[in-house]
Amino acid sequence: MRKPALDRRTFLRTAAAAGAGLPVAAVALPAQAAPGEQPGRPDGQPGPEQREQQGPAVRPSGTVFRWLGTAGWRIDHGGRTVLFDPYLTRFSTGLYVDGGKAFDPATPLVTDPALVDPHIGTPELLLVSHSHWDHINDVPYIAARTGAPVVGTETTYHLLRALDVPAGQLIVVKGGEVLDFGGGLTVEAVASRHSRNEQRRYFAPGTLNAVPPRRPATVGDLPEGDTLAFQVGFDGGPTAFLTGASDFAEREAAGLRPDLAMIAVPGSAATHGYVPRLMRALGNPLTVVPVHWDTFERALVNPVRPDPHMDLAAFTAQVAQASPRTRVVVPDYLTPHTFG
Template sequence: MSDDTDAQRIQRFGRRTVLRGAALGAAAPLLTSTAAASEAATRGAPAAGSASLRWLGTSGWRIDVDGRTVLFDPYITRFKTGLFSGAFKPDTELKSNPKLVREYIGRPEIVLVSHCHWDHLADVPYIAKSTGARIIGTETTFHVLVAFGVDPDQISVVKGGEVLDFGGLTVEAVASRHSRNKRHSYFAPGTLNAPPAAAPRTISDLPEGDTLAFQVTAPNSGPSAFLMGASDFSERDAKGLRPDLAMIAVPSSASTSHYVPRLLRALGKPGVVVPVHWDNFEEPLSDPPRRDPAVDLAAFIAQVHRESPASRIVVPDYRTTYGGDMRPRN
């Protein structure tokens, strides 16, 4: 889930503009330069037609490659917990809206889960049981989903470091870390080494359960995308991945030292950087996305630009399908 979890998160967030006058949330690439074009050519920028990507809000993505669909942290139903109003209710009941979920997920073959907080996992039990998709996540994710009635044989447990081949489509699990709030802490830590006695009923029944990132690479030298579910990371585990696209979670605190510079250097300064987890995930998917008031997206973009001026920055929206180079297709 997002970094802070109480009334301290709620602060006035005025209208901001990004570099060079572009509006936040614009679908088109926001930062371009001759240097960026040169860097992309050197790195071998992915072809636009080799994959399509759609942001599902929060850290979620739908990736379609050659008729195959991969989902990452698909949290679509969304419901209010009081998190963004200063009246947080840990006993909020978990919900999933099957009809709404079906509008967005297609026929997923693989579902990647970064961690077990509700804004990443709440729709996964329905998706798993209704589609038969292979679920990849931590041991805690395994135990939580089994408690929800998901077939254990449908779930692949990873710890980070595994490189899995799905018929030419490669999924690399990357050991990662959960976001930190201003108190250098986070909501609902903990892991499970057995299924709970009953299916989780409320958001407080879902511990973090360790956090993963993933790198997905399309077949035949297609684009690679690094996917984060929270705004912290393991520098040693991320080092050398060199993705074409980096979907980077925006922090709401400065508790993680030099987060943006260290991450970009570890990833080899990707050709395209896509900020995620900056929206208000208690509001329905809408146009334009509503922002998390605790997150300074403009400051994040400025940090990326300073550290990696050759990277193109794309602020995604919910309605747009992007090509493998993160240029809009519609």
């Protein structure tokens, strides 16, 4: 087995022209903000890595990806922005206290604009994998502020309607849809599955087929509501497979051929052959980026604090064994990485 390739600074650049399938070079990209942004700390001050790299501003070319923590991403291409599972407020529910025994499902839902606004740009589209709080909590605020349409499940639709997002701003998908948003942006919805614990169960299952009788107010008011993955691509840029949970529907993912895959790290071995089956289904993408491995109830400050239940090293080793040509890129919070 070869030693897993880890890189906290760059995405592996690949040839974008038709028929090109081999890596060209790995290009380091300084951690620089888009106009009006200061990445690295939620208080708007530059973190240590940003201070070290201050200098003339350089707008990166290609498609730029910023990890928003948990499963979330901001994708920028040609002046256009797409957000996936943007959860930036990151309040405490007690999940990481006393081994999870202090978790309180009655924790109120709250969004802090000061933590959200500096990092979302002007999105034209919001994608939501499922309706747990660490994926959907900040979506109503972002949707209201930007007017961007939201793509998600029927449960996501009903929850967001109850949270005052207009119906005309919501797009319901089940998986299998390939949506054209014009100008070369396409989004394929992929039916997926939610992560499971050691007992093969998962948190807050359930779906909604009607607006809930009351406005969701706590994390316990948000059921999973089925889970989606998405494959997103721009003409002239890479395709990215985005997951919000560490399980998948093999027959739904089979045949997808993304350039890079943002894959949730599992917290248990309940899903048989999760990594090798997913890599095979996706055609062994050249770049894998692990997500949902951080302690997501702490501020977005680098260095990232790993979730104690996640074994990032084991995940990386499994990718290397299943797909020796694949490079694993471990991201930092809010740091621009370019690809394509």
